[in-house]
Amino acid sequence: MHNLVDVGPLQFVHILDMSTNITRLEVGPKKVVLQYNEKLSVGPLNLIIVPPGKYCCIKNPVKNYEVGKQCELKHGDVDVRFNQEPFPLYPGEILEDAERYGIDQFGYSNAIKKLPVVKANQAVRLCSRVDGMVDGVARKAGDLWQLEGPLTYNHYQTDAEITGVVDAQVIGINQAIRMRAKQDLTTKSGVKKSAGEEWLEKKVGSYLPGVYEEVVDLVPAYTLKPEEGLHIKATHNCVDALKKKRSAGEMWLVTGEQINSYIPEIGEEVMKAVQKTVLRKGQFCVVSNPVDRDGVCQLGKEKLWKGVVSFFLHPGETIKHGIQEQFILGPDQSIVLRANCEFTDKSAGEKPKERKCGDRWMIRGPRCYIPPIELDVVEQGDGQLVRKAIPLGENEGIYVRNLQSGEVKAIMGPQSYLLTEHEQLWQKELPEVVEKILQNGGGIGEGDIRKLAYFESSIDSEFSGNEPRNKTRVIRYRCPHNTAVQVYKYQEKVGRVVFGPDMAILGPHEDFNVLSLSAGKPKKENALQTICLMLGPDYITDIIEVETSDHARLRIRLAFNNFFEFEQGNEVEEKLIFSVPDFIGFACRQVGSRIRGAVSRVKFDEFHRHSMKLLQVAVFGTDDKGQMKSKLKFEANKLVITNIDIQSVEPVDQTMKDSLLKSVQMAIEIATSSVERTAGHEAARKEQEAKGHLERQRLVNQKEAEKARSILYELRAQTSAVESTGQAKAEAQAQAEKLLIEGQSSIDEATLKQEAENIIHSTDLEIQTMLREAELSYQQQQDTLELDTKKRMAEIEVEKFASMVDSIGIETITKIAIAGPASKVNLLKSLGIKSTLITDGNSPINLFQTSEGLVAGNTGKGKK
Known part of the structure; x- marks a missing residue:
């Protein structure tokens, strides 16, 4: 029947009375019959069961x-219900977060919730919803508080809302957490904090922030070793970790x-x-803007630290020029000092001396020196601070300039020269052409110029190397x-002349006189630049063009010797x-002009026949007697020319040159053919003579060969006779010797067999004898040992006993x-046997046996 509602165990239904519009609750198990004016409104539904550790909310x-x-x-309103007996929902009540009724009758899974479990080092944060008493405390709506675990929040109520669960912050060793106050509060340690104020929590362990505390960051500690430090700056007035008050902007060292x-x-x-600055022995440094004992930075001042020492740089301090080594000066070393201000110089080993600003002085070795802060060490031209004595060998020198007077001088060796405090090395510059000339030994020009060979021996490694020349060294040149x-x-x-072989040394204000000479064939101006003047004897070659009176143009290659004739030592x-x-x-x-003038007055044929004499007369001239002079001297420069030689003469015109070449070739051909024919006749004659000698020699050789052949045949016949006789005789002798050897071998074999058998029998006999003797000796030794052993054992037993x-x-035995x-006698006594019965035996044992027998006998009699 549809009017019958079956309500099972742990179920309930809502039935609506439509006439009164009132809903009633029916809880099973039961069967409910609906009246005509009633209908089933809700159900049947299961009773709400809240397990332990869970809750639900009823609206x-x-x-x-x-x-x-x-x-x-x-x-x-909302009613919170925890673990209890199963209960139904009354009409009008709603289970919060449950699914809609009628869709799923078991729709309580979303409504039954777990109670919040707060672990250790956790807290549940709550917010009050209304004004009133919440958890026994008067609170206002919006107030926050938290409950720290471990706990289960089983007093859930509608007046408080869970805003979340907060985990504790773990503070390790050398760590801290930075906290910020959200509003005015008092920390767990009892310190009042204003809203926005920050502080550090350093206690090692777990820290659970309060509801109005915010964790900003985890701050690790700086681990400081003995040689480490920190520069700290105060961003506002505070008290540092060392409990010292600091002002805003103050910097200090920890x-x-x-x-x-x-x-x-x-x-x-x-x-x-x-890091700590460590100065070893012999080191020093200058600290700028040092900090005094009160921690105040003395701007502009300096402080000198000498090793052995270690220190930290305070904020604002800097090390000027880094850590430096003390100056260790040898006997040939020094340093130049310049005062920065007026002070009293109390350098070690010297009397106190007043120094003024700008004063320069020198300290020489051997000694160790650390300059005070009132002075500077003057750098040398090469960037070095220590001056060393410059060793100078023979013909070596340096250019030195005096800073006070400006004078430049050359210091020459052999010596070791140490610059004074007012001296410095001076660099001598040379023109670029002179530099190149010195690099090539004294002259530069094209590679085919013969005179460049003069300068190969004068090339100096100082100029020819890859490294640049040391300009402070005195310039030297070995004159060829x-x-x-x-x-x-x-x-x-003024000038001076240096003659080779010698060394030309330039002073600080001297330069070489560069000569621009002509070179090549024909001569080309400025082809050779040199500082050497070749005095000779030497020769000059040149090619000049001349024209005869009959207009034959010729190119003459000539050479003439030259030298300078002057009085050495005469400056003029x-x-x-x-x-x-x-x-x-x-x-x-000069020579070319004289030759061209002389050739222009003669014809080609005359020049061709008398060219040498004509040129010599043209160059050297004749004396008053008409004799040719032997030399030509130029008074302008004392140059003397001698011995002109014509190396070649050839026409300039190609047609004339071809004609002369053809005539020369024809003459050569005629001479060549004459020589060839003469040589042919001579060769034919010699050939016939050689053929006659060859035929005669061939006939002589044939005669000698026939004689030798006849002797050969005679020798062959003799050899054949000897060979046949010797063969038979040799075979007979071999057979006889064979039989003799076989018989002797049989005899020797029998003899050897007999000797071998004798040796074998004698050996067997000896072996048997040796075996018997060995066995006998072994048995004797065994018996002796056994006898000795038994004797020793007997002695040992006797000694043991x-x-x-x-x-x-004896008494114990x-x-x-x-x-x-x-003991047996005592036993018999205890049995009542008299001692007389015991004394008849020979021994106690016999007596005992006797007594036993007696006892047995008496016992038997009694039985009978």
Whole structure:
């Protein structure tokens, strides 16, 4: 029947009375019959079961429920129910978060919730929803508080809302957490904090922040070793971790000697980590802007630290020029000092001396020196601070300039020169062309110029190396043999001449006189630049063009010897040899003009027949007697020319040159053919003579060969006879010797067999004898050993028995011997047997046996 509702165990239904519009609750197990005016409103549904550790919320709970009356509901209110007996929902009540009724009758899974479990080092944070008493405390709506675990929040109520679960912050060793107050509060340690104020929590362990505390960051500590430190700056007024008040902007140093680990407080900022500066023995440094004992930075001042020492740089301090080594000066070393201000110099080993600003002085070795802060060490030209004595060998020198007077001088060796405090090395610059000339030994030009060979021996490694020339060294040049070099001193406008082989040394205000000479064939001006003047004897070659009176143009290659003829030591004549800068071009032009003038007056045939004489007369001229002179001397530069030689003459015109070449070729051909024919006739004659000698020799050789052949045949016949006779005789002798050897071998074999058998029998006999003797000897030794062993064992037994008797004693042995019989006698006595019955035996044992027999006999009699 559809009007019958079956309500099972742990189920309930809501039935609506449509006439009164009142809903009643029916809880099973039962069967409910619906009246005509009733209908099933809800159900059947399961009773709500809240397991342990869970809860549910009922909206609009019933205040007073009476059957048949309208339910009074608390609309808008929520009732929290924990573990209890299964209960139904009254009409109008709603299970919070449950699914809609009628869709799933078991839709309580979302409504039954777990109670919040707060672990250790956790807290559940709550917020009050209304004003009133919450958890026994008067609270206002919006108030926050938290409950720390471990706990289960089983007093859940509608007036408080869980906003979340807070985990504790773990503070390790050398760590802290930075906290910020959200509003005015009092920390767990009892310190009041204003809203927005920050502080550090350093206690090792777990820290559970309060509801109005915010964790900003985890701050690790700076671990400081003894050689480490920190530069700290205060961002505002505060008290540092060492409990010292600091003003905003103040900077200070914290070292590992003060504290092992440092956690900056709120208001402190770590600028950087610094290492301890360690100065070893012999080291020093200058600290700028040092900090005094009160921690005040003395801007602009300096402080000198000398090793052995270690220190930390305070904020604002810097090391000027880094850590430096003390100056260790040898006997040939020094340093130049310059005072920065007026002070009293108390250098070690010297009397105190007043120094003024700008004073320069020198300290020489051997000694160790650390300069005070009132002075500077003057750098040398090469960037070095220590001056060393410059060793100078023979013909070596340096250019030195005096800073006070400006004078420059050359210091020459052999010596070791140490610059004074007012001296410095001076660099002498040379023109680029002079540098190249010195690099090539004295001259530069094209590679095919013959005179460049003069300078190969004068190439100096100082100029020819890959490294640049040391400009402070005195410039030297080895003048080649039979040459002259002019050195010009431009301050005094005078020059001097150095003759080779010698060393030309330039003073600080001297330069070489560079000569631009003509070279090549034909001569080309400025082809050779040199500082050497070749004095000769030498030769000059040139090619000149001439034209005869019949207009035959010729090219003449000639060479002439030259030398300078002057009085060495006469300054006037020495200067004259350099008066003509291009003496080669000058001589070639003079000689060429004379030759061209002389050739232009003669015809080609005459020149061809008398060219040598014509040129010599043209160049050297004749004397008053018409004799040709032997030399030509130029008074302008004392150059003398001798011995002109014509190397070749060839026409300039190609047609004339071809005609002369053809005539020369025809003459050569005629001469060649004459020589060839003469040689042919001579060869034919010699050939016939050789053939005659060859035929005669062939006939002689045939005669000698026939004689030798006849002798050969005779020898062959003799050899054949000897060979046949010797063969038969040799076979007979071999057969006889064979039989003799076989018989002798049989005899020897029988003899050897007999000897071998004798040896075998004798050997067997000896072996048997030796075996019997060995066995006999072995048996004797065995018997002897066995006898000795038994004898020794007997002695040992005797000694053992004697030792046992001695150790036990006679009395003890006696007592042991009579102990058994005595005990038996006592036994018989205890049985009531008289002692007379015992005394008849020979021994206690016999007596005992007798007594036993007696006892047995008496017992038998009694039975009978």
